[in-house]
Amino acid sequence: MADKPHLNLIVAGHVDQGKSTIIGHLLVDLKVIDERTIDKFAEESEKTGKGDTFKYAWVMDNLKDERERGVTIDLAFKKFETPKFDFTLIDAPGHRDFIKNMITGASEADAAVLCVSGKPGETEIAIAPGGQSREHCFLLKTLGVKQMIVAVNKMDANEVGYKKERYEEVKVEVEKLLKGVGWDLSKVPIIPVSGWKGDNLINKGDNLDWYDGKTIYQAFDDFEVEAPPVDKPLRLPLQDVYSITGVGTVPVGRVETGTFKVGEKVIIMPSNATAEVKSIESHHVEMQQASAGDNIGFNLRGVDKKDIRRGDVIGPIDDPPKVVKEFTAQIIVVHHPTAIAPGYTPVIHAHTSQAAATITELVSKLDARTGGVLEEKPKALKTGDAAIVKIQPLRPLCLETFTEYPQMGRFALRDMGTTIAAGVVKEINAEWDLK
Amino acid sequence: MICNLKILVARMKILPNGPGINASKFEPLIIDILPDGAKIRQITEEPIAFGLFTIFADVEFEDKPGALDVVEECINKLEQVSELETIAVSNTSTGVGE
Ligand SMILES: Nc1nc2c(ncn2[C@@H]2O[C@H](COP(=O)(O)OP(=O)(O)OP(=O)(O)O)[C@@H](O)[C@H]2O)c(=O)[nH]1
Ligand SMILES: [Mg+2]
Numbered sequence: 198m199a200d201k202p203h204l205n206l207i208v209a210g211h212v213d214q215g216k217s218t219i220i221g222h223l224l225v226d227l228k229v230i231d232e233r234t235i236d237k238f239a240e241e242s243e244k245t246g247k248g249d250t251f252k253y254a255w256v257m258d259n260l261k262d263e264r265e266r267g268v269t270i271d272l273a274f275k276k277f278e279t280p281k282f283d284f285t286l287i288d289a290p291g292h293r294d295f296i297k298n299m300i301t302g303a304s305e306a307d308a309a310v311l312c313v314s315g316k317p318g319e320t321e322i323a324i325a326p327g328g329q330s331r332e333h334c335f336l337l338k339t340l341g342v343k344q345m346i347v348a349v350n351k352m353d354a355n356e357v358g359y360k361k362e363r364y365e366e367v368k369v370e371v372e373k374l375l376k377g378v379g380w381d382l383s384k385v386p387i388i389p390v391s392g393w394k395g396d397n398l399i400n401k402g403d404n405l406d407w408y409d410g411k412t413i414y415q416a417f418d419d420f421e422v423e424a425p426p427v428d429k430p431l432r433l434p435l436q437d438v439y440s441i442t443g444v445g446t447v448p449v450g451r452v453e454t455g456t457f458k459v460g461e462k463v464i465i466m467p468s469n470a471t472a473e474v475k476s477i478e479s480h481h482v483e484m485q486q487a488s489a490g491d492n493i494g495f496n497l498r499g500v501d502k503k504d505i506r507r508g509d510v511i512g513p514i515d516d517p518p519k520v521v522k523e524f525t526a527q528i529i530v531v532h533h534p535t536a537i538a539p540g541y542t543p544v545i546h547a548h549t550s551q552a553a554a555t556i557t558e559l560v561s562k563l564d565a566r567t568g569g570v571l572e573e574k575p576k577a578l579k580t581g582d583a584a585i586v587k588i589q590p591l592r593p594l595c596l597e598t599f600t601e602y603p604q605m606g607r608f609a610l611r612d613m614g615t616t617i618a619a620g621v622v623k624e625i626n627a628e629w630d631l632k
Numbered sequence: 633m634i635c636n637l638k639i640l641v642a643r644m645k646i647l648p649n650g651p652g653i654n655a656s657k658f659e660p661l662i663i664d665i666l667p668d669g670a671k672i673r674q675i676t677e678e679p680i681a682f683g684l685f686t687i688f689a690d691v692e693f694e695d696k697p698g699a700l701d702v703v704e705e706c707i708n709k710l711e712q713v714s715e716l717e718t719i720a721v722s723n724t725s726t727g728v729g730e
Contacts (some may be wrong), residue, residue, distance in 0.1 A: 272723060272724055273673075274643060274690060274722055287722045288724075290638075298642075298717075298718045439650065439682075441682050447681065449680055478680070479680065480680070481681065492686065493681060495681065507715060
């Protein structure tokens with residue numbers, strides 16, 4: 198197999214909109230799901246008298262019994278390819294709890310399919326305030342996902358009847374939603390599909406002849422891969438630090454931006470240590486220079502393992518990573534049992550770091566649909582609210598603005614084992630004075 | 633019937649506590665300590681530097697509140713684990729076509 202760019206593809210959307218059905222059908226059509234598994238189901242299908250044409254429907258209908266039957270049709274992290282890309286699929290659980298993982302491990306999500314049911318009623322629930330589609334749209338954006346396709350699903354349903362009018366209705370609603378969250382509409386195809394029957398997944402089929410756009414599979418190849426941000430100043434968050442016999446101090450991490458060269462002097466914040474890069478390795482091969490996107494381990498001279506730690510960020514001495522004392526952020530509250538008021542102190546998780554942090558001020562509440570201000574200085578925020586707030590980490594923490602360094606400027610707020618909010622850094626108001 | 637527990641899979645990125653620990657050395661350790669209902673699906677490695685590997689483990693677990701935390705805690709307790717981070721969670725097939 199040729200070396201195509203690899204993209205992680207998240208399939209998101211409100212419960213029951215048909216995410217798993219779309220993925221399942223796509224994988225069957227792409228022959229990624231084991232033929233024998235399908236055939237086994239087909240055999241059963243014949244026995245029930247429905248015949249082979251019902252093969253797919255039957256498979257889907259009976260998945261819930263699969264474990265008793267000892268057959269697994271597995272959608273998790275399945276890989277497939279298009280002419281241009283290699284994809285790994287993530288069938289995102291609706292759970293808010295997994296948001297933190299998506300944020301800190303965010304480079305893992307490159308592209309998304311947002312699934313919205315076209316069935317009257319279902320669409321409205323999904324995109325209403327508090328509906329998960331709205332939340333997912335915001336989060337995907339926050340996660341740095343640049344490429345998205347919206348699938349208007351269940352076009353085959355009786356109430357929809359493959360009608361163009363219904364598709365247009367849903368499209369208008371979806372467009373409003375996307376615009377509010379800041380998606381560029383010209384870059385987000387909205388495709389009518391039936392995950393169930395397969396229309397517009399790979400091939401067009403005859404039921405949607407009024408639609409002249411691309412199918413999902415065709416639209417995948419319109420995704421653009423951005424060049425890694427090598428021209429920005431170096432930012433390299435440490436994942437871990439080792440002391441290796443015969444080598445010395447060896448941190449490991451992923452270069453998020455810029456380049457990192459042997460012989461260079463660098464600064465490590467907030468530990469406020471300087472060191473010289475003695476050697477760099479990736480895939481156990483020595484290299485003179487690493488750049489954005491590389492996972493590396495490297496030997497630093499002039500600093501001890503005990504002086505630096507996970508969560509520290511390496512940067513150039515003349516442009517050190519910012520150590521933030523107060524910042525303004527845009528957040529969305531994904532789950533809070535009661536309400537968030539100033540003084541609330543959850544734990545902030547950003548890149549490889551975490552620290553207790555106080556929300557000191559609620560600046561404004563935003564209309565999730567338009568992004569406009571709904572209320573100045575609200576007294577409290579509850580689940581589903583989007584807002585501008587001020588936050589103060591209780592100890593030095595490296596952060597950057599999301600526009601400058603997306604990888605370093607997004608975060609999750611966690612409390613009592615769950616994710617409370619996700620957000621991006623809009624502005625840095627005060628930096629820590631490290632002497 | 634309806635509250636059929638879903639199975640989720642977490643892809644965990646694990647940094648062992650020193651050089652030389654690769655996927656095949658790590659697998660038996662992790663199998664031993666996983667809580668009930670959790671299972672390794674796949675374990676791979678990426679060589680990094682100076683004999684260090686990053687290990688990627690796909691662990692399936694039942695979709696119950698806090699279940700992922702329990703799995704993470706168990707693995708984190710291994711002395712060979714220095715850092716652990718769940719980088720993605722995906723549904724499996726169960727729950728489709730209910
Ligand atoms: N008519 C019709 N029904 C569909 C279609 N796709 C999915 N469904 C039905 O919608 C229901 C939900 O489908 P799923 O694929 O499980 O939805 P999901 O988004 O994965 O749901 P969760 O994982 O629970 O969030 C099931 O009963 C499917 O049979 C479709 O294209 N047409
Ligand atoms: Mg599903």
